[in-house]
Amino acid sequence: MVGKVVKFGGTSLGDASRIARAADAVVVARSEGPVAVVVSAMAGVTNRLAGIAELAVQDAAAAAAAARALVASHADIAAELGAAPDGDLPWTPARIGRQLDESLPALAAGDAAARDILLASGEKLAAWLLLGVVQARGVAAAIVPAEVLVRTSGRHGNAEVDRTATSAAIAARGAGFWQGLLRIVPGFTGASPDGRTTTLGRNASDYSAALLAAALGWPLEIWTDVAGCYSADPRLVAGARLLRHLSLADANRFAHAGASVIHARTLEPLLERPVPLTIVNSFASDAQSTRIGGEVSEPLRGLALRHDLSLARGARALTAAAAFDQGDDVYADAPAAVVAVSEDGAETAVPVALLSVFDDTAGASLPHRCREALAASDLVPLALWWSRRERCVRIALAAADGQPALRALHRLLIAGDAPVPIHLAVIGASGRVGRRLLELVAEQRPSLRARGFDLRVVAAVNSRKAVVDAAGIEPAAVGARLAAANEATLAQWSHDLLARPERPLVLVDCTASADVAARYPDWLAAGIDIVTPNKHGPSAAAPLAGAIAEAQRQSGARLLHETTVGAQLPLLRTLRELTSAGDRVETLEAVLSGTLSYVLGRLQQDVPFSAAVREAVALGYAEPHPGADLSGADAARKLVILLRALGVAIDLDEIHLQPLVDAERLREPDAGRLLDTLEDQDAPWQRAAEAARAAGECWIYRASWQGGIAQLRAERVPLSHPLARLLPCENALRLSSSYYRAAPLTVAGPGAGIDLTAAGVFADLLEVIARHQPVEPLRQMPAGAPLRAVA
Ligand SMILES: Nc1ncnc2c1ncn2[C@@H]1O[C@H](COP(=O)(O)OP(=O)(O)O)[C@@H](O)[C@H]1O
Numbered sequence: 001m002v003g004k005v006v007k008f009g010g011t012s013l014g015d016a017s018r019i020a021r022a023a024d025a026v027v028v029a030r031s032e033g034p035v036a037v038v039v040s041a042m043a044g045v046t047n048r049l050a051g052i053a054e055l056a057v058q059d060a061a062a063a064a065a066a067a068r069a070l071v072a073s074h075a076d077i078a079a080e081l082g083a084a085p086d087g088d089l090p091w092t093p094a095r096i097g098r099q100l101d102e103s104l105p106a107l108a109a110g111d112a113a114a115r116d117i118l119l120a121s122g123e124k125l126a127a128w129l130l131l132g133v134v135q136a137r138g139v140a141a142a143i144v145p146a147e148v149l150v151r152t153s154g155r156h157g158n159a160e161v162d163r164t165a166t167s168a169a170i171a172a173r174g175a176g177f178w179q180g181l182l183r184i185v186p187g188f189t190g191a192s193p194d195g196r197t198t199t200l201g202r203n204a205s206d207y208s209a210a211l212l213a214a215a216l217g218w219p220l221e222i223w224t225d226v227a228g229c230y231s232a233d234p235r236l237v238a239g240a241r242l243l244r245h246l247s248l249a250d251a252n253r254f255a256h257a258g259a260s261v262i263h264a265r266t267l268e269p270l271l272e273r274p275v276p277l278t279i280v281n282s283f284a285s286d287a288q289s290t291r292i293g294g295e296v297s298e299p300l301r302g303l304a305l306r307h308d309l310s311l312a313r314g315a316r317a318l319t320a321a322a323a324f325d326q327g328d329d330v331y332a333d334a335p336a337a338v339v340a341v342s343e344d345g346a347e348t349a350v351p352v353a354l355l356s357v358f359d360d361t362a363g364a365s366l367p368h369r370c371r372e373a374l375a376a377s378d379l380v381p382l383a384l385w386w387s388r389r390e391r392c393v394r395i396a397l398a399a400a401d402g403q404p405a406l407r408a409l410h411r412l413l414i415a416g417d418a419p420v421p422i423h424l425a426v427i428g429a430s431g432r433v434g435r436r437l438l439e440l441v442a443e444q445r446p447s448l449r450a451r452g453f454d455l456r457v458v459a460a461v462n463s464r465k466a467v468v469d470a471a472g473i474e475p476a477a478v479g480a481r482l483a484a485a486n487e488a489t490l491a492q493w494s495h496d497l498l499a500r501p502e503r504p505l506v507l508v509d510c511t512a513s514a515d516v517a518a519r520y521p522d523w524l525a526a527g528i529d530i531v532t533p534n535k536h537g538p539s540a541a542a543p544l545a546g547a548i549a550e551a552q553r554q555s556g557a558r559l560l561h562e563t564t565v566g567a568q569l570p571l572l573r574t575l576r577e578l579t580s581a582g583d584r585v586e587t588l589e590a591v592l593s594g595t596l597s598y599v600l601g602r603l604q605q606d607v608p609f610s611a612a613v614r615e616a617v618a619l620g621y622a623e624p625h626p627g628a629d630l631s632g633a634d635a636a637r638k639l640v641i642l643l644r645a646l647g648v649a650i651d652l653d654e655i656h657l658q659p660l661v662d663a664e665r666l667r668e669p670d671a672g673r674l675l676d677t678l679e680d681q682d683a684p685w686q687r688a689a690e691a692a693r694a695a696g697e698c699w700i701y702r703a704s705w706q707g708g709i710a711q712l713r714a715e716r717v718p719l720s721h722p723l724a725r726l727l728p729c730e731n732a733l734r735l736s737s738s739y740y741r742a743a744p745l746t747v748a749g750p751g752a753g754i755d756l757t758a759a760g761v762f763a764d765l766l767e768v769i770a771r772h773q774p775v776e777p778l779r780q781m782p783a784g785a786p787l788r789a790v791a
């Protein structure tokens with residue numbers, strides 16, 4: 001009976017919920033026939049283990065503690081998932097922990113065999129976890145140690161597989177062994193002839209799975225975080241196209257060139273003993289897939305980028321271009337660089353990228369078309385040649401030019417005029433800013449399309465419901481679609497959104513919710529850009545603020561929040577630019593609350609306090625709950641955001657805050673009821689306004705930063721004060737700094753309101769979109785020509 005081999009990559013086992021999903025998929029597959037599962041380590045674990053091996057050389061105790069914590073985290077996940085693996089277990093976390101402890105002296109001495117034992121433990125722990133979860137779901141399963149199946153050389157860290165011996169070891173178990181229990185095999189691992197654990201090189205779990213599939217003659221499914229093999233890495237190229245059917249030989253060419261969704265060696269066993277391979281997205285059940293080696297195949301059209309290359313060992317010192325011009329034989333799989341030698345003889349390492357362009361429909365014109373496309377994008381290659389063996393154009397570039405060239409050539413050679421899709425998830429889609437933003441999306445779509453972008457709303461969420469539709473939701477239909485949608489909690493829709501493979505994906509948070517902001521690190525880490533007027537993220541206290549910064553740094557996704565202070569006013573960007581140009585703020589004063597500015601302004605016009613607050617709410621100046629304005633908390637968040645833009649490290653609780661209305665009454669959770677309590681404020685405020693008028697003064701809600709103290713309170717200022725003559729809806733900022741000492745910098749203007757906020761959010765959105773411009777501006781070659789190649 002033919003079964004199938006299913007391989008789960010680290011991303012598909014990234015956390016407890018993903019492991020649960022993987023187990024669900026295994027249970028379904030097992031109900032259809034025999035299954036053997038190959039697992040990678042949980043995402044990031046192999047990197048952490050490699051870090052522990054390095055640490056062991058310097059600080060054995062710290063390495064032991066880190067290893068123990070890593071092992072314990074797997075046990076914690078097992079507990080969370082109710083998994084208690086049983087049966088004839090080859091290892092448990094406790095045993096792995098002991099083994100790691102024992103191998104520490106050898107690790108400290110830099111022993112390669114001990115390092116392999118350590119590295120391979122990530123896959124063992126993942127196998128143990130998955131075993132427990134599938135058993136808990138009632139499936140009879142067992143682990144097969146890879147050491148008894150995969151026979152390798154003794155080259156630790158990157159062992160060569162003896163394919164004949166490996167096939168024989170797999171077959172020797174007999175058909176009944178593989179068809180009976182569900183077998184779970186750790187990937188990436190093998191054993192040398194003397195029985196020592198070896199590893200097969202980074203990302204080699206795909207290879208392990210292919211060895212098993214070829215030996216059994218079973219089809220292979222690789223479950224990963226993308227829907228399949230695309231015409232270029234979809235995380236780098238917006239609008240990359242899914243390749244639905246590839247021949248094994250074409251997929252092999254593409255994988256070797258760096259299409260890393262398939263690890264380069266994966267297809268070698270399958271080319272000898274063909275079985276079909278399908279790449280499947282673990283996270284989106286509706287996604288399509290790529291089928292490799294089936295009956296249908298399409299011509300290969302795609303681009304792959306490698307950054308891990310150097311010139312081959314032994315290459316003589318040459319100019320880089322001349323060396324690369326010798327073709328495929330001069331580069332090797334070893335990370336390094338070419339060396340640029342400047343005229344004074346100083347040498348700098350220049351990392352190199354190698355771009356491979358495949359277009360089996362293009363014929364002999366491909367190199368010429370590549371040259372033209374590079375020239376049109378102002379990119380200068382180090383070398384460009386036709387690889388006869390791989391039937392592709394190879395382009396060697398300075399590493400910084402790799403991604404711009406990838407995008408430009410994909411656009412010009414593969415995607416043609418098809419617009420780049422930009423996917424939007426609008427959170428708070430039923431609110432006033434959300435609805436206005438959706439109108440702007442509908443209005444601006446045609447002009448963006450003319451600039452090569454296709455703006456698609458793929459998710460819309462309000463406080464109760466969520467619609468996710470990869471095919472796109474008409475902005476005008478969002479209200480109706482939401483009305484008809486199922487209820488969804490924040491945890492549910494966030495989980496669905498994280499599973500979506502579409503990129504670029506921009507989440508527009510039009511809420512004022514702290515709970516939504518608390519999820520920013522997860523979304524950013526998943527490469528989702530965020531645009532928002534919500535102040536809770538950018539003004540958050542240290543743990544969340546740190547996690548947001550770290551997630552941006554790691555994934556390259558960005559949080560843009562220009563509208564959190566002053567709506568559309570050019571405030572934060574200006575302050576950031578000044579700071580990065582070396583300016584140092586000395587004093588700052590500002591009127592930051594559109595609502596309080598409006599309310600205090602209306603008092604001067606004899607409008608009662610409670611009526612003025614109601615007007616501010618009706619005009620859309622106020623936060624959804626006006627208590628956030630009246631307490632000064634909203635303005636305090638803006639002051640934190642302003643000061644952070646100036647490089648001042650400050651938290652909300654460091655602001656001296658005097659609320660406009662006593663804090664006790666602001667606890668009322670219902671906005672309407674709060675408004676009903678405000679009439680008793682009318683008389684005192686009327687007296688206060690009259691007293692100010694008699695003295696030739698007026699009230700403003702003043703934010704200030706002076707001598708390291710940040711404060712916010714209602715103050716009387718002379719009518720001649722620059723912050724006194726603001727229109728009701730205006731915000732203003734005055735700042736003295738090392739660059740603005742002679743006269744302060746003043747920025748003032750309307751700083752609140754639905755239209756201005758939505759417009760500012762849209763402007764931020766355009767900035768995110770511009771990053772996906774298919775053709776990027778000219779990047780200069782690194783200084784220091786001529787280039788000399790080194791081994
Ligand atoms: N042509 C391509 N098509 C699809 N994905 C690609 C391509 N080239 C590179 N990739 C990258 O391969 C990644 C999947 O491989 P990998 O990170 O090893 O996943 P796993 O953890 O599942 O093994 C994708 O997230 C994508 O960024």
Ligand SMILES: N[C@@H](CC(=O)OP(=O)(O)O)C(=O)O
Nearest residue numbers: 009010040046202203204205
């Ligand atoms: N865990 C190993 C092997 C592997 O293949 O992982 P993944 O399938 O997640 O790329 C590594 O990180 O190198």
